[in-house]
Amino acid sequence: DTAVSQTPKYLVTQMGNDKSIKCEQNLGHDTMYWYKQDSKKFLKIMFSYNNKELIINETVPNRFSPKSPDKAHLNLHINSLELGDSAVYFCASSPQTGGHQPQHFGDGTRLSIL
Amino acid sequence: QKEVEQNSGPLSVPEGAIASLNCTYSDRGSQSFFWYRQYSGKSPELIMFIYSNGDKEDGRFTAQLNKASQYVSLLIRDSQPSDSATYLCAVRPSSASKIIFGSGTRLSIRP
Numbered sequence: 001d002t003a004v005s006q007t008p009k010y011l012v013t014q015m016g017n018d019k020s021i022k023c024e025q026n027l028g029h030d031t032m033y034w035y036k037q038d039s040k041k042f043l044k045i046m047f048s049y050n051n052k053e054l055i056i057n058e059t060v061p062n063r064f065s066p067k068s069p070d071k072a073h074l075n076l077h078i079n080s081l082e083l084g085d086s087a088v089y090f091c092a093s094s095p096q097t098g099g100h101q102p103q104h105f106g107d108g109t110r111l112s113i114l
Numbered sequence: 115q116k117e118v119e120q121n122s123g124p125l126s127v128p129e130g131a132i133a134s135l136n137c138t139y140s141d142r143g144s145q146s147f148f149w150y151r152q153y154s155g156k157s158p159e160l161i162m163f164i165y166s167n168g169d170k171e172d173g174r175f176t177a178q179l180n181k182a183s184q185y186v187s188l189l190i191r192d193s194q195p196s197d198s199a200t201y202l203c204a205v206r207p208s209s210a211s212k213i214i215f216g217s218g219t220r221l222s223i224r225p
Contacts, residue, residue, distance in 0.1 A: 041200060043158065043215040056212050090157060097211050100146045100165050105157040 003027050004106035006091050012112045013081060020077045021109045023091030031055075032074040033092040033103060034066060043090070049074055050097045086113045117141065118205050120216035127223055133190040135201050135219050140184070143208030147179055147186045150202040152218065158202055162188065193223045 004025045013019055025032060033056075034046045048056035049068040063079045074091060088110050092103040119138045127133040135149075146165045150158035164170045164177040164186065176189040186205075190197055203216040 040217065041152075042217045043202065045212050045214075048212060098206070100163060100206075102148055102160045102163050103213060104160070107157050 004091055004093055004104055006089075006106040006109050008109060009107065010110050010112075012114065014114050015081055015083060017081050018077070018079045019081060019111075020075055021089055021091075021111075023074045023076070023106060025072055025091075025093040025104075025106075027093055027095075027104065029093040029095050029104075030071055031094045031097045031101075032068065032071070033094075034074065034076050035090040035092060035105075037088045037090060037108070039087070047074075047076075048097070055097060081111075081113050083113050086111055116216075117207065117214045118203055118216040120201075120203050120219045122217060123220040123222075125219055125221050127193050127221065129193055129195060129223055129225050131193055133193045133197065133221055133223070135188040135190075135203075135221065136185060137187065137203030137205075137216055138185045139203075139205045139207075139214075141205070141207035142181075142184060144181075144184075144205045145208065146206040146213075147177070148204040148206075148213065149175075149177060149186075149188045150204060150215075152200045152202055154199075161201075190221075195223050195225060197221060198223045 031050045033048045047066040052068045088108045091106040094101040094103045148163045149161045152158045162177045174191045178187045200218040202218045
């Protein structure tokens, strides 16, 4: 009964490759997010979608491309992976955008670039 | 000035004592405030949220918000070793569409 699930849990790949991370939530939430947590544990938002519409696009290299086929899914595709992309990527969801809505996180995808 | 600031710690507290975690924020119009707990290698887990000035209690946890001074704190009473984790303060600023996280305070409860 996982509320926010991400796959894969671990991703080890070579520099220059292209990879995707998938996220699904079964909470019926309208809004989904991608966060990056670096080695210093700083959690920084990358993208947010509300009901399949992009609403937040932070200063992220355009090698990162999110896709939301429906409001329950938000995938992240990364082209030409670089060493600095090594981090934990968290997907999250909230009932709506704004207000007093907390976010619920998936278990994270640990990306390691060799 | 960072948008959300926390002391990185580690904060070491004896078992059974009160742990006090503090957070300051820069956007005076911020609306909502959250505390997340993150165990090593795990995802952030919501502990409490608060949006009105004053105190909000939930079990051993109390969140305190002072909008005039732009700080929010989390008190953990009767600290247990299982409370050892990194605590992330998160703030929804007046722009409202995103939550900004602090860098977290590492809390260690010593037996």
